[in-house]
Amino acid sequence: MTGPLHCLRHERGGDTLLVLLPGAYMTPQHFADNGFFTAVDGRGLALDLAAVNLELDEISTGDALPAIQREIIEPARAHYRQVWLGGISLGGLLSLCHAADYPGAVDGLCLIAPYPGSRLTTNAIARAGGLDVWQAGSEQLADPEFRVWQWLQAPPAGLPVFVGYGTEDRFAAGMAQIASRFPPAATRARPGEHDWPVWRQLWADFLDLGHFSH
Secondary structure, three states: OOOOEEEEOOOOOOOEEEEEEOOOOOOOHHHHHHHHHHHHHHOOOEEEEEEEEEOHHHHOOOOHEEEEEEEEHHHOOOOEEEEEEEOOOOHHHHHHHHHHHHOOOOOEEEEEOOOOOOOOOOOOOOOOOOOOOOOOOOHHHHHHHHHHHHHHHHHOOOOOOEEEEOOOOOOOHHHHHHOOOOOOHHHHEOOOOOHHHHHHHHHHHHHHHOOOEE
């Protein structure tokens, strides 16, 4: 790690903190510029946001998730009734990685266009006969992407999870498979590609589900 994680925070005195993880080549400022913060303000929600600045090298070395847990999520537990984790694209996959590796650490997940992992991962599961019959080998479980899919075989029943994606997204098939692991009421498929117009709509869908008090 090059140093402490930097966050762009949007605090309203809420009793819930949602930690947002960016996609590849995305900065926390992208969340602000695309109205994620003002959408919370406009609804008067008791929700604070912390958009994390992540470098790709921190992700590839495996340093990012322990740092998020240690520097952001654990300290937030002292100040917030609930702590949620979410993100867009790679940030959605990282949120799932965190849920798999830190059971019970967060109170909910917001997955917007979650990257389903490499084709090497998804093809291996498909070749085994699909997610419900695939059994992860010890070598596979050394890979965080495979650990995510093992977690998706039986997600915690009480954990609120939102999954939203664009129907024309180039990764839509894998995203639909992720969404299928959760109740339909918590998932949204909207017309759109892997870009901000549909992500803004999905963020509004998530906020309108009513998880956070006014």
